[in-house]
Amino acid sequence: AQSVSQHNHHVILSEAASLELGCNYSYGGTVNLFWYVQYPGQHLQLLLKYFSGDPLVKGIKGFEAEFIKSKFSFNLRKPSVQWSDTAEYFCAVMPYGGATNKLIFGTGTLLAVQP
Protein backbone atom coordinates (compact mmCIF):
# COMPACT_ATOMS: atom_id res chain seq x y z
CA ALA A 1 0.00 0.00 0.00
CA GLN A 2 1.10 3.54 -0.65
CA SER A 3 2.33 5.40 2.41
CA VAL A 4 4.13 8.54 3.49
CA SER A 5 6.58 8.63 6.39
CA GLN A 6 7.56 11.69 8.36
CA HIS A 7 10.16 10.52 10.83
CA ASN A 8 10.33 13.68 12.92
CA HIS A 9 7.18 13.94 15.03
CA HIS A 10 8.29 16.89 17.16
CA VAL A 11 11.04 19.36 16.35
CA ILE A 12 12.12 22.21 18.60
CA LEU A 13 14.42 24.89 17.21
CA SER A 14 15.65 28.29 18.21
CA GLU A 15 15.03 31.25 15.94
CA ALA A 16 17.54 31.55 13.09
CA ALA A 17 18.33 27.84 13.18
CA SER A 18 18.11 25.87 9.95
CA LEU A 19 15.28 23.44 9.39
CA GLU A 20 15.04 20.16 7.55
CA LEU A 21 11.97 17.94 7.85
CA GLY A 22 12.15 14.50 6.36
CA CYS A 23 9.53 12.93 4.10
CA ASN A 24 9.72 9.54 2.40
CA TYR A 25 7.05 7.79 0.40
CA SER A 26 6.46 4.31 -0.89
CA TYR A 27 5.16 4.22 -4.44
CA GLY A 28 6.97 2.96 -7.50
CA GLY A 29 5.34 5.16 -10.11
CA THR A 30 5.24 8.86 -10.86
CA VAL A 31 4.02 11.09 -8.07
CA ASN A 32 3.10 14.65 -7.38
CA LEU A 33 4.43 15.87 -4.04
CA PHE A 34 3.17 18.46 -1.61
CA TRP A 35 3.94 20.09 1.69
CA TYR A 36 1.08 21.60 3.68
CA VAL A 37 1.30 23.72 6.81
CA GLN A 38 -1.23 24.20 9.59
CA TYR A 39 -0.62 27.20 11.85
CA PRO A 40 -2.24 27.07 15.30
CA GLY A 41 -6.00 27.45 14.97
CA GLN A 42 -5.89 27.79 11.19
CA HIS A 43 -6.76 25.58 8.25
CA LEU A 44 -4.28 23.60 6.18
CA GLN A 45 -2.47 25.69 3.58
CA LEU A 46 -0.32 24.65 0.66
CA LEU A 47 3.34 25.46 1.24
CA LEU A 48 4.79 24.13 -2.00
CA LYS A 49 4.33 21.41 -4.60
CA TYR A 50 6.32 19.41 -7.12
CA PHE A 51 5.00 17.98 -10.38
CA SER A 52 7.94 17.76 -12.76
CA GLY A 53 11.08 19.58 -13.87
CA ASP A 54 13.57 21.11 -11.45
CA PRO A 55 13.61 18.86 -8.37
CA LEU A 56 14.32 21.85 -6.12
CA VAL A 57 11.02 23.57 -5.48
CA LYS A 58 10.60 26.93 -3.79
CA GLY A 59 7.47 27.76 -1.86
CA ILE A 60 6.05 30.53 0.25
CA LYS A 61 7.75 32.11 3.28
CA GLY A 62 11.25 31.02 2.29
CA PHE A 63 10.59 27.28 2.33
CA GLU A 64 11.98 24.92 -0.27
CA ALA A 65 11.93 21.18 -0.85
CA GLU A 66 14.07 18.82 -2.89
CA PHE A 67 12.72 15.77 -4.66
CA ILE A 68 15.24 12.94 -4.76
CA LYS A 69 13.66 10.22 -6.84
CA SER A 70 16.26 7.57 -6.04
CA LYS A 71 15.58 8.00 -2.32
CA PHE A 72 11.80 8.44 -2.63
CA SER A 73 12.23 11.57 -0.56
CA PHE A 74 10.87 15.12 -0.55
CA ASN A 75 12.48 16.90 2.39
CA LEU A 76 11.42 20.37 3.44
CA ARG A 77 14.06 22.98 4.26
CA LYS A 78 14.36 26.53 5.47
CA PRO A 79 17.72 28.21 6.10
CA SER A 80 16.60 30.33 9.06
CA VAL A 81 13.35 29.73 10.95
CA GLN A 82 11.27 32.35 12.70
CA TRP A 83 8.96 32.12 15.67
CA SER A 84 6.03 32.51 13.25
CA ASP A 85 6.99 29.20 11.59
CA THR A 86 5.66 27.35 14.62
CA ALA A 87 3.10 25.02 13.07
CA GLU A 88 2.39 21.46 12.05
CA TYR A 89 3.79 20.40 8.70
CA PHE A 90 2.37 17.63 6.54
CA CYS A 91 3.98 15.94 3.59
CA ALA A 92 1.58 14.48 1.02
CA VAL A 93 1.89 12.34 -2.08
CA MET A 94 -0.49 12.06 -5.02
CA PRO A 95 0.16 9.02 -7.23
CA TYR A 96 -0.03 10.09 -10.83
CA GLY A 97 -2.52 8.65 -13.26
CA GLY A 98 -5.20 7.49 -10.86
CA ALA A 99 -8.89 7.86 -11.48
CA THR A 100 -9.11 10.45 -8.76
CA ASN A 101 -6.34 12.61 -7.40
CA LYS A 102 -6.18 11.20 -3.88
CA LEU A 103 -3.66 12.76 -1.55
CA ILE A 104 -1.94 10.48 0.91
CA PHE A 105 -0.70 12.34 3.96
CA GLY A 106 2.09 11.69 6.39
CA THR A 107 1.49 11.82 10.13
CA GLY A 108 2.79 15.36 10.43
CA THR A 109 5.66 17.10 12.19
CA LEU A 110 5.04 19.60 14.96
CA LEU A 111 7.59 22.39 14.79
CA ALA A 112 8.05 24.69 17.77
CA VAL A 113 10.37 27.67 17.27
CA GLN A 114 11.61 29.28 20.46
CA PRO A 115 12.28 33.04 20.39
Place this chain on the structure above:
Amino acid sequence: DVKVTQSSRYLVKRTGEKVFLECVQDMDHENMFWYRQDPGLGLRLIYFSYDVKMKEKGDIPEGYSVSREKKERFSLILESASTNQTSMYLCASSPRQERYGYTFGSGTRLTVV
Protein backbone atom coordinates in the same frame (compact mmCIF):
# COMPACT_ATOMS: atom_id res chain seq x y z
CA ASP B 1 -11.36 34.47 -2.57
CA VAL B 2 -12.16 30.83 -3.21
CA LYS B 3 -13.47 28.89 -0.27
CA VAL B 4 -14.36 25.61 1.29
CA THR B 5 -16.84 26.26 4.07
CA GLN B 6 -17.66 23.84 6.83
CA SER B 7 -20.91 24.67 8.56
CA SER B 8 -19.77 24.22 12.16
CA ARG B 9 -16.45 24.98 13.83
CA TYR B 10 -17.26 23.13 17.05
CA LEU B 11 -19.89 20.48 17.66
CA VAL B 12 -20.80 18.43 20.73
CA LYS B 13 -23.06 15.42 20.29
CA ARG B 14 -24.24 12.53 22.42
CA THR B 15 -23.36 8.90 21.82
CA GLY B 16 -25.86 7.31 19.44
CA GLU B 17 -26.94 10.54 17.79
CA LYS B 18 -26.99 10.88 14.02
CA VAL B 19 -24.59 13.66 13.07
CA PHE B 20 -24.38 15.63 9.83
CA LEU B 21 -21.27 17.57 8.88
CA GLU B 22 -21.74 19.88 5.93
CA CYS B 23 -19.19 21.19 3.47
CA VAL B 24 -19.71 23.64 0.62
CA GLN B 25 -17.20 24.81 -1.99
CA ASP B 26 -17.59 27.70 -4.40
CA MET B 27 -14.87 26.77 -6.90
CA ASP B 28 -16.87 24.40 -9.14
CA HIS B 29 -14.48 21.58 -8.20
CA GLU B 30 -15.31 18.07 -9.26
CA ASN B 31 -13.58 16.30 -6.37
CA MET B 32 -14.44 16.57 -2.69
CA PHE B 33 -12.95 14.77 0.29
CA TRP B 34 -13.54 14.14 3.98
CA TYR B 35 -10.61 13.53 6.28
CA ARG B 36 -10.28 13.17 10.00
CA GLN B 37 -7.24 14.56 11.75
CA ASP B 38 -5.98 13.02 14.98
CA PRO B 39 -2.75 13.78 16.87
CA GLY B 40 0.05 11.48 15.80
CA LEU B 41 -2.03 9.94 13.01
CA GLY B 42 -2.09 12.80 10.53
CA LEU B 43 -4.96 13.04 8.07
CA ARG B 44 -6.85 9.90 7.20
CA LEU B 45 -9.26 9.76 4.28
CA ILE B 46 -12.81 8.75 5.18
CA TYR B 47 -14.68 9.16 1.88
CA PHE B 48 -14.31 11.06 -1.34
CA SER B 49 -16.46 11.97 -4.30
CA TYR B 50 -15.39 12.69 -7.86
CA ASP B 51 -18.79 13.70 -9.17
CA VAL B 52 -22.35 14.35 -8.11
CA LYS B 53 -23.92 11.24 -6.58
CA MET B 54 -20.62 9.40 -6.87
CA LYS B 55 -18.68 8.33 -3.79
CA GLU B 56 -15.83 6.06 -2.89
CA LYS B 57 -14.57 4.73 0.41
CA GLY B 58 -11.30 6.01 1.73
CA ASP B 59 -9.08 4.33 4.28
CA ILE B 60 -11.41 4.51 7.32
CA PRO B 61 -15.05 4.54 6.14
CA GLU B 62 -16.50 2.42 8.95
CA GLY B 63 -19.20 4.24 10.90
CA TYR B 64 -19.54 6.97 8.27
CA SER B 65 -21.52 7.63 5.14
CA VAL B 66 -21.62 10.55 2.70
CA SER B 67 -23.99 12.34 0.41
CA ARG B 68 -23.34 14.46 -2.65
CA GLU B 69 -26.57 15.58 -4.25
CA LYS B 70 -25.14 18.82 -5.66
CA LYS B 71 -21.69 19.54 -7.02
CA GLU B 72 -20.87 22.17 -4.42
CA ARG B 73 -22.00 20.27 -1.32
CA PHE B 74 -20.54 17.16 0.31
CA SER B 75 -22.00 15.90 3.56
CA LEU B 76 -20.46 13.49 6.04
CA ILE B 77 -22.89 11.47 8.14
CA LEU B 78 -22.16 9.66 11.36
CA GLU B 79 -25.02 7.20 11.54
CA SER B 80 -24.67 6.58 15.29
CA ALA B 81 -21.98 8.70 16.87
CA SER B 82 -19.50 7.02 19.17
CA THR B 83 -16.82 8.46 21.46
CA ASN B 84 -14.05 7.14 19.19
CA GLN B 85 -15.34 9.45 16.49
CA THR B 86 -14.32 12.47 18.55
CA SER B 87 -11.92 14.20 16.18
CA MET B 88 -11.22 17.12 13.88
CA TYR B 89 -12.97 16.64 10.54
CA LEU B 90 -11.57 18.35 7.47
CA CYS B 91 -13.29 18.82 4.15
CA ALA B 92 -11.33 19.54 0.99
CA SER B 93 -11.98 20.01 -2.69
CA SER B 94 -9.92 19.96 -5.86
CA PRO B 95 -10.32 20.21 -9.61
CA ARG B 96 -10.31 16.98 -11.59
CA GLN B 97 -6.80 17.64 -12.92
CA GLU B 98 -4.10 15.99 -10.88
CA ARG B 99 -1.59 18.77 -10.85
CA TYR B 100 -3.48 20.80 -8.28
CA GLY B 101 -3.54 20.21 -4.59
CA TYR B 102 -6.51 20.55 -2.36
CA THR B 103 -8.23 23.53 -0.83
CA PHE B 104 -9.19 22.79 2.75
CA GLY B 105 -11.95 24.04 4.98
CA SER B 106 -11.28 25.27 8.51
CA GLY B 107 -12.42 22.01 10.05
CA THR B 108 -15.12 20.89 12.46
CA ARG B 109 -14.02 19.76 15.89
CA LEU B 110 -16.53 17.13 16.91
CA THR B 111 -16.78 15.90 20.47
CA VAL B 112 -18.98 12.89 21.19
CA VAL B 113 -19.92 12.52 24.86
